[in-house]
Amino acid sequence: MNGCIYMLGLLEMTKFRGQMVRVHVKWGLARQVSFLKRVFRYLIDRILACSCDRRSSYKRLEMSPSAFSGRFLPENGFQESVLKCMSGDSDGDSNLVVLKISLLGDCQIGKTSFMTKYVGDEEDKSCLQMTGLNLMDKIFFIQGARIAFSIWDVGGDRQFLDHVPVACKDAAAILIMFDLTSRSTLNSVIDWYRLARQWNQTAIPILIGTKFDDFVHLPPDIQWTIVNQARMYAHAMKATLFFSSALHNINVNKIFKFITAKLFDLPWSIERNLTIGEPIIDF
Structure with a gap:
């Protein structure tokens, strides 16, 4: 009788151990799968965050071209008379006031298009291009004085960071x-x-969101998220925020007019615009 009870006890213990082994195996597999998922998600996040050539995009609403055209008219901007853009002639350069403007940001965001839109397509404009750095000048009159904006566009690739010190030193404004x-560029x-700021603590800071003509086609909730994040960053930087489009000349001239008014204390002011779906201006 005792032998039978002993054998039954052994059988129960064997079944229990078998169940425990299966539980441990399943738990171990679940932990491995969970770990691999976290590693995969981390790698994807790093690729999206660090990729400079492939920009993360959002799902767009289908909108006809007519839905955008005419909503935001290209502005005339500064009523300035552009004489020339630093051709070889140096006559009268002693009366020229040169102010450096620096453009910084990731690659493929439209910095060069923004600069070219403002400077214009004059054949005699001064343009110096080198690896990771583009320079353009624009000369105009302000109350009888000749002013030149020397615009320094630094390449967004990390290999061009060595250009940042020379581009930022003595700059009057940093864009x-x-x-x-x-989202990754924001x-x-x-x-x-x-x-x-490591190289210039006094320049006027301006935060600029480019490609507004594409941004306006995004879903309203995505636009709202980007607007709020950009405003938060602008507040932290103590910078004025502009949304712009080089293609449609939205706020391009206005940004440089704002810089000029700030530098020369001119009686000109801008109006805040926080309406979702319109080019944001915040300060």
Whole structure:
């Protein structure tokens, strides 16, 4: 009798151990799968965050071209008379006031298009291009004085960071730029701002979101998220925020008019615009 009870006890213990082994095996597999998922998600996040050539984009609403055309008219901007853009002639250069403007931000966000839109397509404009750095000048009159904006466009690739010190030193204004349709470029603006401030603590900071003509087609909830994040960053940087489009000349001239008014204490002011779906201006 005792032998039978003993054998039954052994059988029960064997079944229990078998169940425990199966539980441990399943738990171990579940932990491995969970770990692999976390690793995969981390790698994807890093690729999206660090990729400079592939910009993260958002799902767009289908809108006809007519839905955008005519909503935001290209502005005439500054009523300035452009004489020339630093051709070889140096006559009268002693009366020229030169002010450096620096453009910083990730690659593929439209900095060069923004600069070219403002300077114009004059054949005699001065343009110096080198690896990772573009320079353009624009001369105009302000109350009888000849002013030249010397605009320095630094390449967004990390290999060109060596150009940042020379571009930022003695700059009157620093424009930190990002692509409104690429969240990763917006996340980078604080790093660009901190880097710029290492070499210049007095320049006027301006935060600029580019490609507004594409941004306006995004879903309203995505636009709302980007607007609020950009405003938060601009507040932290103590910078004025502009949404712009080089293609449609939205706020391009207005930004440089704002810089000029700030530098020369001119009686000109801008109006805040926080309406979702319109080019934001905040300060």
